[in-house]
Amino acid sequence: MATMAAPAVKRIKLGSQGLEVSAQGLGCMGMSSFYGPPKPDSDMIELIHHAVGSGVTFLDTSDSYGPHTNEILLGKALKGGVWQKVELATKFGISFAGGKTEIQGNPGYVRAACEASLKRLNVACVNLYYQHRIDTRVPIEVTIGELKKLVEEGKIKYIGLSEASASTIRRAHAVHPITAVQLEWSLWSRDVEAEIVPTCRELGIGIVAYSPLGRGFFSVGSKLVENLSKDDYRQSLPRFQPENLAHNAKLFDRVNEIAQRKGCTPSQLALAWVHHQGDDVCPIPGTTKIKNFNQNIGALSVKLTPEEMAELEYVASVDNVKGGRYTSSLPTWESSDTPPLSSWKAA
Template structure:
């Protein structure tokens, strides 16, 4: 497995997003998930992404990751997050970015993960009522205390990112990035490049669109998050599937799966980007890992970008309530 740098942190070129092992994407099985995490370590994946709110706020996902890495801590770079305490009645998040809550949340995450230090600690969503300098100052105290090695931010604007970085070095930004979602290219990604900040790209497979397997919403379980995702609804779904078909065609010509070519495209954008596709199953994990060996030519990259031009995907990234929490 190729390795990359997020700031000063060494990670595998492809990571593993663990959220779906606890929520959002239908039924899950703890033992299968643990086997998948351990298989990821066997295959050379080091970067594991979780959060204290995955599992709908009950810490389930961190506990799951902790069980999986027990006895193998030295093989894992553990990234987790704090800042979301629950949900409001309108489907938005209850946020707390305070230094006091950061300390409380960090201690709880350390216990659930069964580790002495968190490798990369993210602010999951910024409470915009609080200056980012105060928030990052609180996170920096955790670094000084030896509880956290590096800190990151998730879903923030360029202004917030740069103000934060001026307060304490930001190792990585975690934001959505894929052929289907390229908003970071305008100014966020250039700012990361200029200041040596890595990008952890979540949903690099377009929340399943770019696997080429999601076509019938009726086939998804009723508790699957995508039933509420604007991009999977009505006319948006039809238009977006037409884009997927273009990617499937190019992948077939290159004798790859749609997932592999989509991940290879993300990897080709910058050597300091690490996509973190999520999966609960070893079969899909192996398919994703194989993408790390793909080297797209500039012509192939251009072909994909012509097939799915920036801004061509229909629908907002999230339902309205969650969109209000995105500082971008």
């Protein structure tokens, strides 16, 4: 199948506070964790340098990737002035202390996490700092209040949220402008279109789409599962379970048919669909291979007509996807709310 040639990567404004990023970013998680064993640092540094040289300068990491090792990797890759060429985003909020996963948003944790990330990344300031998951025990106003102080101190430039509900986004934005909301958005994850995306647009908040290729599903379909290592996190996700995968494979087949007509790969088509959602949307597909990276930026050359968009959205309707995004053991990881500020009693 043909692969679209890599175009020049345009720049877009993310949010209303002045942040400008490459129209497509690079998700760095899989380099270090969750998607099988960590990849060699030397290979990943070469990939990151290739991405920056290609114009993909919006790099996405988190203190939970590893944990910590992905930020350390980015710190190595950005030495020698490379950090000045990028828009660096990292996250806090998921703690693995004592072998237990816990979501934290209290002020002391926020500050300690930020300072630790700056040290690992070897930078004085992070361009975009997200609350990775919402602590449903801490009013969002309290968490954002501490982030506002970090902005004032010059440790972060812009504030972001991830997997927050529309009401949480509104409350946060009232304390300090939110620049970006990171959410899962792809042909098989479209629940955000009902309320989250319209809220972001009403408030002038940029949208960063993670897993725009369905965690790799829209690259090769059900074959993906055959090649996953035993410690690959995707093994546990509902959509990849046998009872759902056979059904979801039909969705991939339809997308693949449309891609063949367009003369592109299915992953380029799936990415192009996200790009066509608007200039306020930046997808951040992850990869560990330069070949796949080049294919991903080729998606910027795929132009879809309104009829093709409608066909894809018909094919990717909610009824055509089986299985949730996460397991039921992670109940607070989607569209999370927090208690009212009046309930807060500082420790």
